[in-house]
Amino acid sequence: MKIVDMHCDSIMTVKFNREPGLRSNGVDACFDNLKAGGYLAQFFAIFSSARAKYEHVPKTTPLLYDRYKWIRNAFYNEMDANSDIIAQARSVSDVLENEKRGLMSAILTIEDGAPIEDDLDNLNGFYEDGVRVFGLIWNFENPLAYPNSEDPEIMAKPLKPFGVEAVKRLNELGIVIDVSHLNDGGFWDVCKYSEKPFLATHSNARGLTPHPRNLTDEQLRALGSKGGVSGLNFCPYFLHERGDKVTTADDIVAHAVYMANVAGVDSVGFGTDFDGTEAFFPFRNAAGIQQIVDALSKKFHESEVEKICYKNVLRVLKENEK
Template structure:
């Protein structure tokens, strides 16, 4: 070829293309790919560096069992226990909220008194456990306590209440529980109470959201610096809480309804409002909230037959409720549904990040309350969430927010509002 016959501008183009080829970044095929072992190692390093907070475990129910020792590692397959201090260390779980759960019962003075007594017993058991095991854990009351205890090589133990039933009709009980160490209250559980409507009450809503008493409870929680938790609440409870609370709210263990259509999960509209509110939604590890339940006609028939011969829960004695739980457990063992897995969890995280943003999602496993799936069966396996987040391209900063940063931010803002209201 005679280069003298080629116009100058063509020569410039050839030179530019040549230079680009010399300096271009390697293609994806040319890059050295990170092996699975390297990815896991990188994820575990991130997991170790960030503060990891689980906002919901029903472990206090275990802690009041005679002889149950939190300092001993329990086999979850043998005992059903999902959390103890050794397994928190194994899983790299730095902080946890132990929720003192009291099942809904008769709403009268006697029922309220029994609920309060049981709640206080569980709170005292948590405090006593932290005192007995002060070499490895510490009772945490403020957001920064988790970081301070982490520096000491200890796990931070926070206290919450699941179901506002132990408040009864006496708002002064809120301050009693705060003084005992409670830092969030889930307003309602699986049945309506005097404070709010449940998402799953078979009779449907009773108050149209949060009751007048419930509004006073929310006001008192704001004054004291207790986080308002809307998990288990009817949708109207969420909207009422957003309107009533002067501080950001939380959902301590809820997922995304657009991913899995369950009443306990939150709609996209709710997720967007949670972002506007500055609150946070904590992902939970219950299979029925994480993926659509596959068809299981034999199990459905067995459950229907059992329910047909059951009294309403509110009319059962303690022994009858225990027998009913055992019967349902036997059906689950005979006709199990396939478990959800870690990918389902991060599918929900992906969706909430897309709708509400990275600042409004966290983790609330619900261990010892039904939580536990393939790959995150107990506290010793929570690092698998981080591994999947890394696999999907989440940065360390984003993972830090998901695992604890977002919740701690809300906790601080709740306390700041309380200080303003007191001044």
């Protein structure tokens, strides 16, 4: 089964372009593991956030936009060095073209819109670079929005006016909006202002696992009715309340079934969060993803499994293209 995964942090593990790089550096979603897992496309997130650690980025890059560029260049270098197995895709037709050539596709995304700084035109730059999915926020307030939070007051705050402008510009440009990490008030503003289907690239169901990073039933339904997709996140804290760091296939399938029951199977996808979360996977890493597919196949028809594994996400990308 082909796989499209909407979120990993693997590009952040490439340190100063040292060998062996992302092809075989042993992280969960390195290219060799993606290949072994039968991936069609992997989203690679650039993470440049004001309050995050930057052990992978030189200290001489003070602006978040500059940090963004540094990580983007690392991504480009990885594409150049591994052009025999993977290539950047800027559209769904690129994905299909790459597939014909026997290549996996890499789609550039942003996790935390903070590198926009205070200039809406930076979005044009992101688009030129091939960014096709834009996460408005991570876990800290930025110029666009407020993050998910245990604090009900923060959770309810609307998008900032600059965030509303960004939503409109992202729609115009053909960059998909990503609401993972966003607070509830912001989510509902995206619903209101976005004219295109959007994504929660790596968020599960709050009704099953009550974590503010997950989406409520009402949100899942709203996302689905806009034609959007939420990506099954493999982080144990978003999947269960056992308190251990183990993620089983059954944990993932339970959320898939729940989300499909609430919002329809057309709104479910993968957003593994590989290399962005501390977890133990009995199925090891991206190379073992077909074990999740097998577990899904026990609960869903084949045509539904295809939707979850790749078709739903490609549909949202396509519907956002200019």
